[in-house]
Amino acid sequence: MAIIEVKNLSKTYEYYKKQPGLWASMKGLFHREKLYKEAVKEINFSIEEGELVGFLGPNGAGKTTTLKMLSGILYPTSGEAKVLGHIPWKREPKYQKQFALVMGQKNQLWWDLPAMESFILNKEIYEVSDTDFKKNMDELVELLDIKDILDIQVRKLSLGQRMKCELVAALLHKPKVLFLDEPTIGLDVVAQKNIRDFIKDYNRKNKTTILLTSHYMEDVKELCKRVIIIEEGKIGYDGDLASLIEKYAPYKVLKITFEGEGVKEADISKFGEVHQFTPNSITLRVPREKAKNVARDILSSNLPVDDILIDEVDISDVVRKIFSNGK
Amino acid sequence: MKKYLAVIKTEWQRQMTYRINQFTFRIGNIFEILVQILIWTAIFQKTSNIGGYNYREMITYIIIGWLLSFLMANFGFEDIISNHIQKGELSNFLSKPIDYINYLIFLSIGRASFTIGVALLFNLLLLFFFRNSFIVSKDIFMWLILLAMILVGYFIKLFLSILIGFISFWTVDNAGVFYSINTLAKFLSGNYFPINILPAVFLNFSLALPFIYTFYFPAQLYLGKISIRQGLVGLGLEIVWLAILYFAIRVVWKMGLRKYESVGI
Numbered sequence A: 001m002a003i004i005e006v007k008n009l010s011k012t013y014e015y016y017k018k019q020p021g022l023w024a025s026m027k028g029l030f031h032r033e034k035l036y037k038e039a040v041k042e043i044n045f046s047i048e049e050g051e052l053v054g055f056l057g058p059n060g061a062g063k064t065t066t067l068k069m070l071s072g073i074l075y076p077t078s079g080e081a082k083v084l085g086h087i088p089w090k091r092e093p094k095y096q097k098q099f100a101l102v103m104g105q106k107n108q109l110w111w112d113l114p115a116m117e118s119f120i121l122n123k124e125i126y127e128v129s130d131t132d133f134k135k136n137m138d139e140l141v142e143l144l145d146i147k148d149i150l151d152i153q154v155r156k157l158s159l160g161q162r163m164k165c166e167l168v169a170a171l172l173h174k175p176k177v178l179f180l181d182e183p184t185i186g187l188d189v190v191a192q193k194n195i196r197d198f199i200k201d202y203n204r205k206n207k208t209t210i211l212l213t214s215h216y217m218e219d220v221k222e223l224c225k226r227v228i229i230i231e232e233g234k235i236g237y238d239g240d241l242a243s244l245i246e247k248y249a250p251y252k253v254l255k256i257t258f259e260g261e262g263v264k265e266a267d268i269s270k271f272g273e274v275h276q277f278t279p280n281s282i283t284l285r286v287p288r289e290k291a292k293n294v295a296r297d298i299l300s301s302n303l304p305v306d307d308i309l310i311d312e313v314d315i316s317d318v319v320r321k322i323f324s325n326g327k
Numbered sequence B: 001m002k003k004y005l006a007v008i009k010t011e012w013q014r015q016m017t018y019r020i021n022q023f024t025f026r027i028g029n030i031f032e033i034l035v036q037i038l039i040w041t042a043i044f045q046k047t048s049n050i051g052g053y054n055y056r057e058m059i060t061y062i063i064i065g066w067l068l069s070f071l072m073a074n075f076g077f078e079d080i081i082s083n084h085i086q087k088g089e090l091s092n093f094l095s096k097p098i099d100y101i102n103y104l105i106f107l108s109i110g111r112a113s114f115t116i117g118v119a120l121l122f123n124l125l126l127l128f129f130f131r132n133s134f135i136v137s138k139d140i141f142m143w144l145i146l147l148a149m150i151l152v153g154y155f156i157k158l159f160l161s162i163l164i165g166f167i168s169f170w171t172v173d174n175a176g177v178f179y180s181i182n183t184l185a186k187f188l189s190g191n192y193f194p195i196n197i198l199p200a201v202f203l204n205f206s207l208a209l210p211f212i213y214t215f216y217f218p219a220q221l222y223l224g225k226i227s228i229r230q231g232l233v234g235l236g237l238e239i240v241w242l243a244i245l246y247f248a249i250r251v252v253w254k255m256g257l258r259k260y261e262s263v264g265i
Helices: A022-028 A063-070 A115-125 A130-144 A158-173 A189-206 A217-223 A241-248 A264-270 A287-301 A315-326 B002-017 B019-043 B055-071 B079-087 B090-094 B100-129 B140-169 B175-189 B200-207 B216-223 B230-260
Strands: A004-017 A034-047 A054-058 A078-083 A098-103 A175-182 A207-212 A226-231 A234-240 A251-260 A271-277 A280-289 A305-312
Touching: A004 A063, A004 A207, A022 A189, A022 A280, A034 A063, A034 A207, A034 A226, A034 A234, A054 A063, A054 A189, A054 A217, A063 A078, A063 A175, A063 A207, A098 A158, A115 A158, A115 A241, A115 B002, A115 B090, A130 A158, A175 B175, A189 A207, A189 A217, A217 A315, A226 A315, A234 A241, A241 A315, A251 A287, A280 A287, A287 A305, B002 B019, B002 B100, B019 B055, B019 B100, B055 B100, B055 B140, B079 B090, B079 B100, B079 B140, B079 B175, B090 B100, B100 B140, B100 B230, B140 B175, B140 B216, B140 B230, B216 B230
Parallel strands: A054 A207, A054 A226, A098 A175, A175 A207
Antiparallel strands: A004 A034, A004 A078, A226 A234, A251 A280, A251 A305, A271 A280
16 A cells, blocks of 8 residues: 555645836735746655655755645645545644654754754654653664764754754654655765665664655665656656666766877767767767677777776766756 | 643743843833833822822832733744744644644743743832832732733733734735734733723723733722722623634634745745
């Protein structure tokens, strides 16, 4: 049975047109033109228990809006959704106790108090028993290595430390479903990796169903087997990350380094599309099925090859390509 | 229930973090009261009776009135709600198993109980300085009704603030609206001066509204200018208003959520 089921879900925002300038503002006092923005248009998908799905798309594509509808924060304009058998926007406490939403750009922790106080408040809000609280707390504190910062005012924490605390606050009640909206935004590479590793571990151990949005392809590559790509409110792709690459990138990349003087671009361009060129190292794009042959040809030519590597196209390039096609 | 008590506890801790802010606010309050006392003292140099009040009654009206309004104050609660809505922090509550309106009620109790303690301390100090001009009431029934009025009045003021705060679901920048409504409410409650020194139409109009029961009415009761019987009628009206406001909050909340866009990302 699917844990998350979304059917023809749409959300339209209303807003008013505002022409630039003072005169237009004055006219706007009496007459305003109402406009509509369809943030999410009739999307459909379903997610099974324990899946960790990446929800990708450019800014303003409708990712966060979808997560907010699934969290019951926003009412949809039309369509249906069920998470754990509940309609999210009915906001039944029974449902609310089983999921959590973490937004990388917002905090739910009490800014003026040490994180521990927010955890205690969340314990009461989610009606977590003392024993469970202690057990979950110990586990999370250990996993995220935040023992030393529990008693420091949240406002004085670094972004990375704060994000770890946000995750603890969200996971104390052991949610079955977790919505992560850009959990690694603004973090340095080390902190990003820590959070990423934690999410991966947590998903594996607890079988938590996770829907994650991120603009960092590293996150997606590391964490998600399946991705859903949303562009301008519509789903553009839903499936394996691996087949996404095959479908949208019908070629592979050859990275070749040369010894000594190197090569001239003219000598190498007959083998395929040159992507990056310096005399000593080049990147070549060749059709997927020809990759092996081309590599062999290059090796058996009289070019001063030092090393050759056949690689998949970078996922971020693929996603970038998909996004720019939509425009 | 336990979760809401935790809200109070957390708020107390937050308040204690910012004790200087608390302290300075109360000093400002004292100035406001002193200014009123000074004005009336100056006026009473020329005359001994204004609109049926002698000097001691007027000073008592001001001090007891302020005391009452501190006990019922929620200290700009509409701003907190407005912030939650405008900055999208409301989302934190909507996605959790907690009722936002109940949360607000308990938050305000946590917030006010701490502040009221500090404010009372300052007021007692003021009372001490003006003890010769202050009339002390010994009527036990009056005190009972007064206590009930304070309790109901606290929630009336709170519900009004919540209702005003919910305006933020529809419009963005509300400081002006809040300011105007609060000033009008302050006037109608008799906070600036006893409302019966104006033509009777003002008093009659005010009696039909909830504001007056948070300042003028209990202060008059204290001064013995309103009988116990009238006091009970007033208390009854106050409770009716409380019910109306609570109902209004629930309705407006439902409507507001439909408008809520959870902005900020």
